[in-house]
Amino acid sequence: MSTLTVDVPQNGSVKNVDSSSVHELDEYDFTRLPDRPRNLNLERQRSFDERSLTELPLGFSPHPPSRADNFYRAFDVLDSFFSPGRRSGFSTPKSQFGYGMSNEPHPMVAEAWDNLRRSLVYFRGQPVGTIAALDNSEENLNYDQVFVRDFVPSALAFLMNGEPEIVKNFILKTLRLQSWEKRIDRFQLGEGVMPASFKVLHDPTRNTETLIADFGESAIGRVAPVDSGFWWIILLRAYTKSTGDTSLAERPECQKGMRLILSLCLSEGFDTFPTLLCADGCSMIDRRMGVYGYPIEIQALFFMALRCALLLLKQDGPGEEFIERIIKRLHALSYHMRSYFWLDLKQLNDIYRYKTEEYSHTAVNKFNVMPDSLPEWVFDFMPLHGGYFIGNVGPSNMDFRWFCLGNCIAILSSLATHEQAMAIMDLIESRWEELVGDMPLKVSYPAIESHEWRIITGCDPKNTRWSYHNGGSWPVLLWLLTAACIKTGRPQIARRAIELAETRLSKDGWPEYYDGKLGRYVGKQARKHQTWSIAGYLVAKMMLEDPSHLGMVAIEEDKQMKPVLKRSSSF
Numbered sequence: 001m002s003t004l005t006v007d008v009p010q011n012g013s014v015k016n017v018d019s020s021s022v023h024e025l026d027e028y029d030f031t032r033l034p035d036r037p038r039n040l041n042l043e044r045q046r047s048f049d050e051r052s053l054t055e056l057p058l059g060f061s062p063h064p065p066s067r068a069d070n071f072y073r074a075f076d077v078l079d080s081f082f083s084p085g086r087r088s089g090f091s092t093p094k095s096q097f098g099y100g101m102s103n104e105p106h107p108m109v110a111e112a113w114d115n116l117r118r119s120l121v122y123f124r125g126q127p128v129g130t131i132a133a134l135d136n137s138e139e140n141l142n143y144d145q146v147f148v149r150d151f152v153p154s155a156l157a158f159l160m161n162g163e164p165e166i167v168k169n170f171i172l173k174t175l176r177l178q179s180w181e182k183r184i185d186r187f188q189l190g191e192g193v194m195p196a197s198f199k200v201l202h203d204p205t206r207n208t209e210t211l212i213a214d215f216g217e218s219a220i221g222r223v224a225p226v227d228s229g230f231w232w233i234i235l236l237r238a239y240t241k242s243t244g245d246t247s248l249a250e251r252p253e254c255q256k257g258m259r260l261i262l263s264l265c266l267s268e269g270f271d272t273f274p275t276l277l278c279a280d281g282c283s284m285i286d287r288r289m290g291v292y293g294y295p296i297e298i299q300a301l302f303f304m305a306l307r308c309a310l311l312l313l314k315q316d317g318p319g320e321e322f323i324e325r326i327i328k329r330l331h332a333l334s335y336h337m338r339s340y341f342w343l344d345l346k347q348l349n350d351i352y353r354y355k356t357e358e359y360s361h362t363a364v365n366k367f368n369v370m371p372d373s374l375p376e377w378v379f380d381f382m383p384l385h386g387g388y389f390i391g392n393v394g395p396s397n398m399d400f401r402w403f404c405l406g407n408c409i410a411i412l413s414s415l416a417t418h419e420q421a422m423a424i425m426d427l428i429e430s431r432w433e434e435l436v437g438d439m440p441l442k443v444s445y446p447a448i449e450s451h452e453w454r455i456i457t458g459c460d461p462k463n464t465r466w467s468y469h470n471g472g473s474w475p476v477l478l479w480l481l482t483a484a485c486i487k488t489g490r491p492q493i494a495r496r497a498i499e500l501a502e503t504r505l506s507k508d509g510w511p512e513y514y515d516g517k518l519g520r521y522v523g524k525q526a527r528k529h530q531t532w533s534i535a536g537y538l539v540a541k542m543m544l545e546d547p548s549h550l551g552m553v554a555i556e557e558d559k560q561m562k563p564v565l566k567r568s569s570s571f
């Protein structure tokens with residue numbers, strides 16, 4: 001672990017964000033690189049998001065009309081949906097929201113806010129993050145740390161509630177950590193690596209506070225978190241979008257931090273694919289689970305982070321070079337993902353009939369996938385209408401498992417085309433019992449068991465079938481589902497899922513995850529009062545109540561980046 005000791009200052013006051021110096025931060029078309037002016041998107045088109053939000057299913061009519069209804073119905077509000085400089089939580093009174101279909105706040109909302117505030121971690125008198133879990137009944141391990149990925153829903157909750165200071169502190173603090181020298185034994189990690197987690201150690205006698213960060217060198221399995229850097233960029237954009245304060249992202253140190261992260265993932269190597277090659281356990285699923293190679297969870301975050309970076313990078317000398325590289329990569333990545341990771345009935349049938357051992361450019365089965373490697377379950381799982389991005393694609397390898405985070409991020413980043421996004425939502429609806437069951441939401445589906453479990457997890461007792469990362473149900477994923485539902489204009493799906501969570505989450509003490517095929521049992525080793533379960537619920541509630549919050553975690557489809565394949569009519 002890396003450490004830093006600092007003296008505690010007398011007064012750690014937090015500056016307010018100056019929203020008077022708001023600059024436009026627009027989405028722009030990254031296909032028009034050469035003469036790209038800063039802050040484009042000047043042609044106002046009726047966007048994908050506008051389209052999907054205005055073409056809601058007829059069945060959607062909650063009572064009484066809430067602010068959300070007004071949002072969906074009023075075109076003038078849509079104008080500000082992705083507009084810059086508007087704090088999307090503006091009309092939300094602090095800690096008062098959480099109104100559902102009635103105008104009464106759900107009692108769980110107040111309880112969740114209490115818990116969230118109790119999880120705050122302070123450094124030099126300032127809040128800098130939230131602890132992973134407030135559960136003292138189990139051995140702490142590293143649950144007493146601030147995890148970068150875990151902090152994201154907390155940060156969104158604070159931003160939505162008009163409390164951006166903690167998010168700014170977190171962004172700056174983790175940026176400082178990034179510059180530390182990171183070593184595992186005698187090997188030095190890349191400069192841009194962001195920590196998985198950090199912790200503040202207080203020494204009352206010496207009046208010092210020490211930061212301890214973990215870049216993977218202490219983590220179980222010793223894997224660096226590839227997702228941390230991506231989440232950091234995504235959060236920087238969420239902060240900028242929500243507050244309208246572009247000055248944070250424009251700071252030289254933030255620009256440099258972004259470039260360091262990007263250097264790591266845009267570097268040239270032996271790759272033949274634009275996807276990012278990863279070790280197992282480098283994301284939310286941080287143990288061996290067969291998600292090495294090109295896992296969807298990372299590819300979707302990679303795409304989202306690249307799109308966010310494109311919006312945040314300054315067009316100065318070093319920034320300009322990165323912008324060019326990002327644009328090229330985005331093109332290649334979206335082509336690759338939309339073509340080869342996408343699975344629907346038609347594509348499944350094509351793979352089933354694949355010829356193998358094809359050579360040369362004319363090959364249809366480019367990765368030489370053996371039809372015999374198709375698992376039995378996928379034929380039943382695939383609905384007539386619907387589809388999803390599969391877990392992994394590599395040489396002679398297709399991992400057909402469903403991963404929730406990757407598919408939701410694909411929708412939010414517009415890696416998924418409009419048709420693909422709709423198809424993913426169709427699949428979630430058709431496979432509700434499998435993917436949601438009694439508690440939202442399965443992190444992966446289905447579970448691996450028996451021989452496969454032994455080989456793939458290395459006999460991991462925490463990841464037995466239908467538990468933890470292996471088909472467990474994670475309440476934190478509720479915010480991602482809700483955001484995806486709003487983006488696709490299907491909030492009723494999120495509402496159903498939230499209602500399910502409300503039947504148990506608080507009674508069960510906000511567990512980290514649930515076990516079982518239907519997610520009916522509190523997870524075998526689940527921590528209680530897991531902060532991201534709490535924050536995920538709050539974010540889902542706030543977004544449903546005021547869908548304009550979506551703007552901070554979603555990016556519109558780029559009209560120029562047309563889908564390359566239309567595989568089937570189920571789109």
Ligand code: GLC
Nearest residue numbers: 132147149150283284285286
């Ligand atoms: C577990 C999860 C990981 C999370 C951490 C802290 O290790 O797998 O995703 O970040 O707990 O909550």
